Amino acid sequence: MKSAENIKVGISIGDLNGIGSEIVLKTFEDNRMLDFCTPVIFASAKTISFLKKKYKMEISFQGVDDASQAIDGKINVVTVWKENPSINFGEEDKKIGQFAFRSLEAATKALKERSIDVLVTAPINKHTIQSEDFKFPGHTDYLAQELNGESLMFMVTDELKVGLLTDHVAVKDVAAAITPQLIESKLNIISKTLQQDFRISKPKIAVLGINPHSGDSGVIGKEDEEVMKPTLEKMRNNGKLVFGPYSADSFFGSGNYKNFDAVVAAYHDQGLIPFKTLSFGKGVNFTAGLDKVRTSPDHGTAYEIAGKNQADHNSFKEAVFKAIDIFRNRKEYMELTSNVLKKQGKKI
Template identity: 90%
Template sequence: MKSAENIKVGISIGDLNGIGSEIVLKTFEDQRMLELCTPVIFASAKTISFLKKKYNSEISIQGVDNASEAIDGKFNVVNVWKENVSVNFGEEDPKIGEFAFRSLEAATKALKEGLVDVLVTAPINKHTIQSENFQFPGHTDYLAKEFNGESLMLMVTDTLKVGLLTDHVPVKDVAAAITPQLIEKKVNIIYKTLKQDFRIQEPKIAVLGINPHSGDGGVIGKEDEDIMKPTLEKMRNNGKMVFGPYSADSFFGSGNYKNFDAIIAAYHDQGLIPFKTLSFGSGVNFTAGLEKVRTSPDHGTAYEIAGKNEADHHSFKEAVFKAIDIFRNREEYKELTSNVLKKQSKKI
């Protein structure tokens, strides 16, 4: 297993007009972070040097032309582009969106090739990054395509994990999107990730209802009675501890969420509003279901404070910590699983 400082954390720089570069620099201003991992930032040494001066950062930059040249224990910056970048904090700019994509594309390629071990993404502007090469609602869908995986957005802290049945789907389309197949797929992803990535041997999962009061027996919509309940019952009968649907309006306020290892919300705001209310600034977005580890902070570009040196970097720092933890847990899980299979084959 890799020693701590040899775990290479690939970092896509996100929207340069937002707070991404600030939170990256602030995270690694603490030299102890370089003992924990080796950061590999995909941008350009010239751009990062400009931003370093802007934020009065004392980080020493190690510029490299390829992630394979990254040096352990250094703040490595891969030169993805050579040209000058015009940074205008707080402004939406398609040109900046292009640089955000180039950073993400290069970081993803390095992750595929094993040149970095995990990926932590700084926030993008989902509008300005759109192009012929990027036609996705966000990072999650892009990475699912790149890694041919079934992804699930999972918001995590040490004590709270909230996944989504549907993520960046318009509210008017949510009910139609939720099918028995989708429920089974998402529950299976979260069940597996709780075991292999979070070391929970017997995961206990709660699922929130689609309609107010989970439909009140069909009075307020029939989806919970006709789709959600029978699907969850089928999965319980197959051995998974998955319960619900629970009425979303009282689930978090009552503290019921503390009785479960993870909660699956029916749609984006149903899950993320309570999650961010309970944990804003310390939460992490983890893309479960992929063969590689990707995390990000639980916030966006924050244009309103960009360039003012006011951004709180703790969620990004937690995203780095969580990516490393999940990487280690997954490696241990693979090793344990391999050993079990070897013992079983010997008995045969």
């Protein structure tokens, strides 16, 4: 098993007009980070040189042609483009969006080829990155396609973990999207990731209702009575510790979330508003359900402060640490499972 010291952390640079490059460089300006991992940034040596001068950072890096050439104890930069992007902080720019995609594409390829161990993505602009090659609402859906898995947006800190039944779905489409099959699939993903990635042997999961007050017994919508409750009961009968649906308006304020290993929200804002309120700056976005590890900070491009050297890099740093932890936990889980199966005489 790889030690923490040489776990290769691939980094896509995100939207260059946003704060992504700033939080990446601030994270690794602290040389102690190199004791925990080997960073591999997908951009270009010229671009990183320009950015470190812009932010007046005393960092050194090693340019490499391929992630497989990354040197431990160094910040490595894989040159993905030879052009000099015209960086205008705080502005939406389709050309800059394509550099963000090229970085992500190269990093994802390296992840698939195992030239890097994990991927940490800096924020993109979901509008400017759109092209013939990227027609997705965000990183999560793109990576699900590229890494052949059923992805789930899982926002995590040590104290709070929130998963979503639906993520980048319009509110008007949420109820129709939530089916018994979707509920079972997403809860099974969360249960598995809590076991293999977070070392929780018997995860206890709370599920929030779709409608206000979980429908008030059908008075405010019937989805919770007709879809959510029967599905959760079926899963409990099959041994899963899933509970709910709970009324979302009081669940977090009452502290009830502390009684569970994870909380599953019906839609994006129902889960992310309380998550970010309780943990902003410390939260990590983890894409569960894939056979590779990807994390990101819990915020966007923050154009309003881009280029001003004001960005807080703590969420990105947490994303790096979380990716390392998950990689190691999963590796140990797989080895343990493999050993158990061997003892039982079963094929792996």
